[in-house]
Structures are given as structure tokens and as C-alpha cells.
Amino acid sequence: MNDAEERARFADELREETRTLLIESGLLGLLQEKFGEATVTGSAGYDLMAWRGIDLHLPCEADRAIEWLGLAAEIATTLDERGLKLHRAQFANDYLDPQHLGAGLRWTLEFADFADNHWSCDIWGFEPFDYAVRQARDANLRADLASADRDLILRLKHEARERFGYYGVMVSAMDIYQFALDGAGETLDELERWRGLVAE
Structure with a gap:
């Protein structure tokens, strides 16, 4: 979507x-x-x-x-x-x-x-x-x-679910919520860096 x-x-x-x-x-x-x-x-x-x-x-x-x-x-x-x-x-x-x-x-x-x-x-x-x-x-x-930014959360959820084996494995709903609340970015790549899943 x-x-x-x-x-x-x-x-x-x-x-x-x-x-x-x-x-x-x-x-x-x-x-x-x-x-x-x-x-x-x-x-x-x-x-x-x-x-x-x-x-x-x-x-x-x-x-x-x-x-x-x-x-x-x-x-x-x-x-x-x-x-x-x-x-x-x-x-x-x-x-x-x-x-x-x-x-x-x-x-x-x-x-x-x-x-x-x-x-x-x-x-x-x-x-x-x-x-x-x-x-x-x-x-x-x-x-x-x-x-919080409702559409940011909804967008990231949809995008995460579109990636095979990603949602619930790499990132969770709670990760997305906290990421949005912290104002840490707007993309899944930024979320991964925020979570420390990839090097800066």
C-alpha cells in the first residue's frame, strides 16, 4: 500500500x-x-x-x-x-x-x-x-x-510484511512503535541502524 x-x-x-x-x-x-x-x-x-x-x-x-x-x-x-x-x-x-x-x-x-x-x-x-x-x-x-505518526507506523508495517522472512524476525511491531516514538527516522533501513542490526 x-x-x-x-x-x-x-x-x-x-x-x-x-x-x-x-x-x-x-x-x-x-x-x-x-x-x-x-x-x-x-x-x-x-x-x-x-x-x-x-x-x-x-x-x-x-x-x-x-x-x-x-x-x-x-x-x-x-x-x-x-x-x-x-x-x-x-x-x-x-x-x-x-x-x-x-x-x-x-x-x-x-x-x-x-x-x-x-x-x-x-x-x-x-x-x-x-x-x-x-x-x-x-x-x-x-x-x-x-x-505518534500513525501513517509512518502503518507504512513501515506494510513494508516490513512485504519482505519475506523479515517481519517478526528482523524487526517487530514494538520495534516500529519505539522507532516512531523516538523520531529516529522514516525507513526500515534507518530502523535497522537504530536497532543496531547494521553498522553505521
Whole structure:
């Protein structure tokens, strides 16, 4: 997407699609019923979407890992009741092997919406205290991003995704956010230098 208006329009469309999907699929209601709350975070929560991907954070104690394993069946049933099908579900217990986002439980889901658009959804369960800390940090980031150059972020996201094996490997969404907030440049090459991935 080479046009700022087109990028903005697409991001706005994705925001509305996300809201509709989370409600009409029953997914958000199911998670709130089981865990008390579910927060939409990441690009969907920051209104910086460049593709159909949703991140949800929940408070979930580590000793609920077996219950968490059963969550995929409940999600599949909930989607099926609304005419949707769960295509893929991948489980991870990151308490056993913490990744860069820390210790927690995770489901990565793939399914199509009512218009047959493909979506991915990462659902993360963190210890309640850890979840609260993350929520506070997330609120600060949301406030900072509200005054950032939205089109710069959207453009860099689209450009990064167009490079094979680049997004999520060389640079992440968080790299792009911090790069924009720091006013460190306007290109992926400058971002790489800012991150120290290439020599000055």
C-alpha cells in the first residue's frame, strides 16, 4: 500500500471488522465469562492494524494450565454455534520455556470470519499480578502512540510484511512503535541502524 489514505482506510476497516468479529463470534464473551476480563491489545488495541491479527490478554493463574488446554474446544464450539470454523489452534505453556513476552499460557488461533477473511488471534494468559503490570504498561504505550505518526507506523508495517522472512524476525511491531516514538527516522533501513542490526 503506497498511499497514506489507502493505509488509513484499510486500518479503519480492520478496526471495525475486529470489533464485529470479537462480538459476533462470541469469542470475547466466552473469554470474559471464564476469566473475568479480556483485553484487546497489540495493533488491534492501539488502532494500528495493517493485517487481520488480534492479540488478547487475560488474567489466568499458572495452575489453570489444564483448564487452558480445554479452552480450544470451547472456542471451537462457540465459533461453530455462530457459523464459523476454527481452522487451527496451537497451544504453548510458556511457564515451562518463557519466551520474549515472558511466562504465561497461550493459544494461537486461525479461522475465517463471516466474509471468509482469514484471521489469526493470539490469546495470552498471565498471572493476575503480572497481567495488571502489563495492563499499566500497555496503557502508557497506548497514550504515547496516540500522538505518534500513525501513517509512518502503518507504512513501515506494510513494508516490513512485504519482505519475506523479515517481519517478526528482523524487526517487530514494538520495534516500529519505539522507532516512531523516538523520531529516529522514516525507513526500515534507518530502523535497522537504530536497532543496531547494521553498522553505521
